[in-house]
Amino acid sequence: MSAYVISEVDVRDAAGFETYRTIAAKAIAQYGGRYLVRGGAASIAEGGPPPKNIIVVEFPSMEKLRQWYASPGYAQALKVRRTALDRRLIFIEGVPAA
Numbered sequence: 709m710s711a712y713v714i715s716e717v718d719v720r721d722a723a724g725f726e727t728y729r730t731i732a733a734k735a736i737a738q739y740g741g742r743y744l745v746r747g748g749a750a751s752i753a754e755g756g757p758p759p760k761n762i763i764v765v766e767f768p769s770m771e772k773l774r775q776w777y778a779s780p781g782y783a784q785a786l787k788v789r790r791t792a793l794d795r796r797l798i799f800i801e802g803v804p805a806a
Contacts, residue, residue, distance in 0.1 A: 710802035711770040713777075717747075717761040717795045724792030731785040739776035740768045770801055 719725045736743070745764040752758060767773040776782055777799075789795070 709769060709804050711767045711773040712744075712800050712802060713741075713763075713765040713767070713773060714798040714800065715761075715763040715765075715795050716759070717763060717793050719761065719793050721792045724788055728785050728788040728792050731788065732782065735776060735779055735781035735785060736765055738781060739772045739779065741765045741772070741776060766802075770799070773799060 717725075733743075742765065743763070744766050745762055747761045747763060750759040750762050767776065
C-alpha cells in the first residue's frame with residue numbers, strides 16, 4: 709500500500725531551501741519516492757489559514773517511507789532544513805488497492 713509524506717513548508721532561507729530540495733530529492737528517489745505536488749499554486753476552498761508551500765511525496769509503502777526518513781542521505785538534508793525552513797510533516801498511509 710502506498711504511503712505519503714505531506715509537508716507544509718515556510719521558507720526562511722531561499723538558498724538553503726534549494727540546497728535542501730536537491731539533497732532531499734536524491735534521497736527520495738533512492739527509496740522509490742516520487743513527487744506528486746511540489747510547491748505549486750494553492751488556494752483555500754474552505755477554512756483557513758492560507759496555505760504555505762505544500763509538498764506531497766508518494767512512496768511504495770510506509771516501510772520505504774520510514775527507511776527514507778531515517779536514511780543517511782536524508783540526514784544530510786535534515787541538517788540543512790534546520791536553518792532553511794520550518795515545516796509541518798505528516799506521514800499517512802494510502803488506500804489499499806482494489
